[in-house]
Amino acid sequence: MACTHIIGTGSYAPSRVITNHELEKRVDTSDSWIRERTGIQERRQAAPDEATSDMAVHAARRALDMAGVAPEELDLIVVGTITADMPMPSCAAFVQAKLGARRAFAFDVGAACAGSLYAMSVADQFIRSGQVRKALVIGAELLSRVVNPDDRNTCILFGDGAGAMVLSPGDDAERGILSTHLHSDGGLAELITIPGGGSRTPMTEEAVRARLNTLHMNGREVFRFAVRALVESTQEALATHGLVPGQVDHVIAHQANARILDAALERLEIPRDKCWLNLHKYGNTSSASLPMTLDEAHRAGKLQRGQVIAMMAIGAGMTWGSAVVRW
Numbered sequence: 001m002a003c004t005h006i007i008g009t010g011s012y013a014p015s016r017v018i019t020n021h022e023l024e025k026r027v028d029t030s031d032s033w034i035r036e037r038t039g040i041q042e043r044r045q046a047a048p049d050e051a052t053s054d055m056a057v058h059a060a061r062r063a064l065d066m067a068g069v070a071p072e073e074l075d076l077i078v079v080g081t082i083t084a085d086m087p088m089p090s091c092a093a094f095v096q097a098k099l100g101a102r103r104a105f106a107f108d109v110g111a112a113c114a115g116s117l118y119a120m121s122v123a124d125q126f127i128r129s130g131q132v133r134k135a136l137v138i139g140a141e142l143l144s145r146v147v148n149p150d151d152r153n154t155c156i157l158f159g160d161g162a163g164a165m166v167l168s169p170g171d172d173a174e175r176g177i178l179s180t181h182l183h184s185d186g187g188l189a190e191l192i193t194i195p196g197g198g199s200r201t202p203m204t205e206e207a208v209r210a211r212l213n214t215l216h217m218n219g220r221e222v223f224r225f226a227v228r229a230l231v232e233s234t235q236e237a238l239a240t241h242g243l244v245p246g247q248v249d250h251v252i253a254h255q256a257n258a259r260i261l262d263a264a265l266e267r268l269e270i271p272r273d274k275c276w277l278n279l280h281k282y283g284n285t286s287s288a289s290l291p292m293t294l295d296e297a298h299r300a301g302k303l304q305r306g307q308v309i310a311m312m313a314i315g316a317g318m319t320w321g322s323a324v325v326r327w
């Protein structure tokens with residue numbers, strides 16, 4: 001069966017830079033603590049008049065340009081996001097309208113930081129089934145709107161951004177998205193939540209006062225779980241294709257914490273220099289991070305035809321997964 005090919009990538013980061021030093025002035029933290037414990041030096045923050053779909057459209061246009069695909073040719077738009085412009089309709093609906101992608105059906109996937117990997121997998125299944133020929137996959141996140149700026153456990157980690165890829169069926173069965181492997185464990189849902197604003201705890205004045213509309217996280221537990229989950233699911237993906245770690249040319253990973261990636265790569269026996277890192281510049285951009293990373297590596301000319309790319313991501317839910325792509 002022909003594989004789905006990634007024929008274009010794009011990314012967008014807002015221009016406003018928030019350095020660790022700026023955060024030092026706001027919460028009890030230090031540049032050295034943040035660098036040592038996370039690898040993050042700065043992150044981006046969207047402008048007050050910017051919404052998630054605006055960032056998504058910037059990234060999407062770049063990916064479409066690279067692919068040479070017009071918005072009217074798209075059959076499907078899937079956006080991985082937990083910070084859509086509003087609770088309803090989806091972020092994807094706004095993206096579709098702004099792009100003028102009239103033929104596409106459009107929806108969001110809510111899998112937090114694994115959102116773009118989930119979205120890519122969904123689009124891949126539609127393409128493999130023959131129902132879709134051109135798909136736009138986006139990860140876009142405006143986390144600065146949901147992070148509590150006074151919570152040093154979370155405000156240092158997250159940033160805003162968007163990444164996109166254009167997918168289409170390829171003739172070459174040896175190349176493209178060879179497989180995706182998705183997992184969830186809702187038993188761990190409490191590890192990362194935005195507890196207010198949903199049907200359980202509607203957005204009341206009291207809920208906002210208690211900051212229930214912001215992100216809450218048990219960082220230590222997430223860290224422990226993330227390393228194991230990323231290792232196991234990447235091993236699963238490689239084993240599916242009879243690949244050994246030495247055959248992996250690049251790791252394109254969700255950028256949560258440099259120490260999480262270091263620990264996972266060490267256990268996988270994949271050298272660190274095979275993993276493209278940009279979290280020092282952007283922090284954790286949740287679902288945006290994987291396609292932003294792919295786009296950076298691609299535009300830097302690092303991805304050569306035929307090379308093996310292992311993708312991995314993990315997020316709230318917990319959700320996680322991996323993919324093997326032959327470029």
Ligand code: COA
Pocket residue numbers: 028029030033034037038113152153156217219220221222223256257284314315316
């Ligand atoms: N600055 C300074 N000190 C901080 C701090 C900050 N920004 N945040 C926490 N601390 C303190 C803690 O209060 C704690 O102090 P204590 O020992 O007096 O209680 C100490 O640093 C160590 O805390 P701990 O939580 O064990 O640190 P850590 O090494 O696990 O690093 C995270 C914290 C959040 C950076 C880390 O756990 C992490 O990255 N987890 C994964 C988060 C993640 O990726 N989430 C998204 C998933 S997609």
